[in-house]
Amino acid sequence: MYKTDLGTTVNVIPLNQNTIPLGIQSNINNLAQYRVLFDTQQHIYRMSPGDILSIQLWNYPEIAPPSTTISSDQTAQAYGYPVDQEGYIQLPLIGQYKAEGKTLSQINKDVKHLFSRYLKNPDVLVRVVSYQGKRYSVQGNVTKGGQYYLSDQPVSLYAALGMAGGVTATGDSTSISLVRNGQTYNLNTVALEKAGFSLNQLLIQPNDTVYVNTKADNKIYLMGEAGKNQALPMRDQGMSLADVIGEGLGLDPGSANSSKVYVVRTDPKQRSTAIYHLNLSNIGDFGLATQFAMQRNDIVYIDATGLTRWQRVVNQIIPFSSTLYTLQQLGKD
Template structure:
């Protein structure tokens, strides 16, 4: 009788939620439960979810359009019309033919922080002015080299007959673009008289690292962020995504560390998988985690949970794949996952029942052992 009483209390504790286990519950008594002012009985999680069966028509609707090699005529026109404009900090070399006394370069007071050497030439000051003998003080910031040359020629005509003036930049210091992230050598690159594109900047920075996410490169231009796929440029020749860079632009190459898919539930091993630069399909994710558990998984309960912030009414999208028919693996192989997706495989009903019975059996066995000890 004593044994049955102990078993009865054990079953009662188990079926009551096993709150005797440390940390298995969180009583709200004497605790302040805070709700958002917009929370209501209608704003449940279920009302914010869309459920989509993974079918052939769904896969076709989500398929990305084929990518082809594309020219970038707009970029070619920009490069053809590109002219470097002088800025504050640039060092200019000015030569006047047949007047060697004017051509002697004078050391500037500006020091190159990289070479730590004094530069020879004429430095454009912070206000955008330079001083040249006979020509005096001139505002050159924002002007092209031919425009600076014409200004000098016009002023030197007062003292020299038919002056022949040559102007070029010996050090480009005024304008920079920043390349950061998973590249060979992150840092700043100077804007020079040769136009620099996004692809050029990455090459000049040593190329991308092995762990670079080449599909989601961020380009910041005039405070506006754009996502560029270097993978499409290199693999498909989609030059429409290549752009001309200008002063202040930022090119950030992320790593694949943050591009992960989480596989949970009844699989060989629950894992966080990196997407890689070639993407990941649902079937690949299942294969990389050891596949579905043949004994415990519910073949009809393969779910992909995805956050869709653009859908303000129902921002949680759940996709369900029914694998009772083995041919459905073909659909899974065409369903492409996105970063932060959660793949969850549910347990079969019989598995859940067996687990409950197993817990009950273990509890009864432990009680029997305890009862035998005290007999």
């Protein structure tokens, strides 16, 4: 391990059967953070500021008229008893009632008991007219990005994307970021599904942010002595190092040094870079290239042979020498 002149910490790792990194799917199986996401269950909904309730007294409609929802072409507005920022609703006869943090069944029980102090055998029904207390956000490459509200029905990650109109043509449905409680989880949806984690079981929680990344950010870069240098879009099912070399038309037979194939992988969080060195001079080791799973923004670099480097240096020197010789001859003339 060493540091570059620009301060980047670099770790050079010779690739063999013992050092080859696990693929994304294997890593997911061993990461507890993903299991925590999928083990989170939907709890019984508890009221929050912003929710709007309906209180109906069947025998006393004049005291608590039925609440309604009025819809127009643009919006739907609910009328009822809103839970204020301090968690209270204002009830007729009763006055303030603390609804925040309570379930709907608990509120029904409490309100019936409170009305029984003033009314004979009150038949009370409390419903939620509009859930507006617990929000989540869907952003990025979706049709209708914005804020959405949770209700008493669970919302999976796939359902949240559906409510936002689905992923756009520029979006990468295999690369989704979930921000929860200040921590970002980068979800490779294909690898998760293959590992047995159904995204229909990943339930959205209050204040979650779902961000769909763009396909333009999901590339692998092939440089050096390949048949074709290019930026390759990552396939939905993932790619191996052999796939990348194949897409680049293989190693250049005239200039490539097959013993010096490198994969440069950067970890922005740790501000470090790992350089994996693969020697492909032995055809028996080509299987390692098929086992090495690529990650987005990896750089594959194929070094040149010593002779190729020398020829390039000579080609740079010879034109300069020829020009210098011509000038000297002109000076003599």
